[in-house]
Amino acid sequence: MSLAQTFARTRADGRAALVGYLPGGFPTVEDSITAINTMIDSGCDAIEIGLPYSDPVMDGPAIQRAAETALAAGVRTADVLRIVEAVAGRVPILIMTYWNPIEKYGVEAFSRDFAAAGGAGLITPDLIPEEADDWLTASAEHDLDRVFLVAPSSTAERIAATVAVCSGFVYAQSVMGVTGARDHTSAVAPALVERTRKVTDLPIGVGVGVRNGEQAAEVAGYADAVIVGSAMVSCLHNGEDLAAGLRALSRLTTDLADGASKPRR
Template sequence: MRIADKFAELENKREKALIAYVCAGDPSIEATKEIVHALVKGGADIIELGLPFSDPVADGPTIQAASTRALAAGMNPDLYFEMAASIKENVPLVCMTYYNLIYKRGIEKYAKDCAESGITGIIVPDLPAEESDELHAACRKNGVDLIFLITPVTTESRIKNTIGRTSGFVYIVSRLGVTGERVDVADSTKNILERIHTDVPKAVGFGISNKQQAAEVIKAGADAVIVGSAFVNIIASGSDVNERIEKLASKLKESCRE
């Protein structure tokens, strides 16, 4: 399923989107597929499927640890695409990874592999829109959305340029720093939502971990909330993982319906 189709479906139902992150291969490929199923069963609308990298500069300790576990378990790009192709959930799958892995595999090949395995979007935190010509062209050729990040300190000119390059949704970083659970929603989140004027859906991530935070972000004007570390912490605990994942997704999705 394409990302645009999912947002259109949700708009018809007057709902916002829950985008859930999981690190592929943590703790194993089979476990990841079960976790994705639990997320979708709980109400996740889009799955952000992380391809682990040894130096995930945008991620905090929780997702760094997940990446380390996945790499130690043997996850690599070949297995990642095989696993993505085996996931049959009726939601868009989005790859979140770093540019080194894309460049090493070959930009055209990477975009093609995404399309052939059912990945409909790519997020690359360490690739600025201004330097994305080659990957942008490859994604367009293969029908894959390329999703860029906008932060609280992104200038007006760069916001305009980034929005012009983004499809699927624009990833709005809620605060400065790395990923991880927080206890509040920063004022910068509300300010940046007011600064962004686009028809591309606005998805807010970094620090959202509970229903109240999700509701606050949506009230501020977001079309979607992105939650990662809260799910990854459950996976790391190893206790009743699928049940707790589904329950948290269900609670978060309630905010998207309200």
């Protein structure tokens, strides 16, 4: 199923999509496959798999720690592609990645191999449209969605230029600085979404540190997708063992999915 099909379905249902994030290879390659399937079984409409990177400047402590665990175990890009292949076909699978590992792999080669694994598209937090010519060409050739980010600091001109090259959805990074679960959702997120809607008909997904169903319902009241990362990763960090972590992950995902299906407007 494509992102376009997924958002058409969730819009028809009158709800927001739930997009869950997990670093590839955390806790291990096989365990991350199990965890992603748990997330899908429990209500995720799409999945972001993080490509572990040694200098994750935008990631909060939970995601940084998970990426360090994966890298220390020897997880590399080829392993993440294997994870994509193992979970693809049920919901759209995206990779969220800093751009350096893609350049190292080769933009065309990565796009080819990612598409062959069943991937749907990339979320590229540190890539700007002006420097994305190779990616724009390769993504078009391999029918991959391009998800760029807008932020509260983005000017109207920057938002328009960004959404012009997006496909799938637009990622509204509504908190400046590093990611992470928070007690309260961002006060600037609704305004950022409103500004972005003025220049695009694409769905808009919001990442604001959501950690429970009540917050998911709040975000679902103004966005097309609720994006959750750190809270999901923390379930696996905090469990006594993998089984306990997976149970916590399932409970959290179910709660988030329920919240996303009951938007507070």
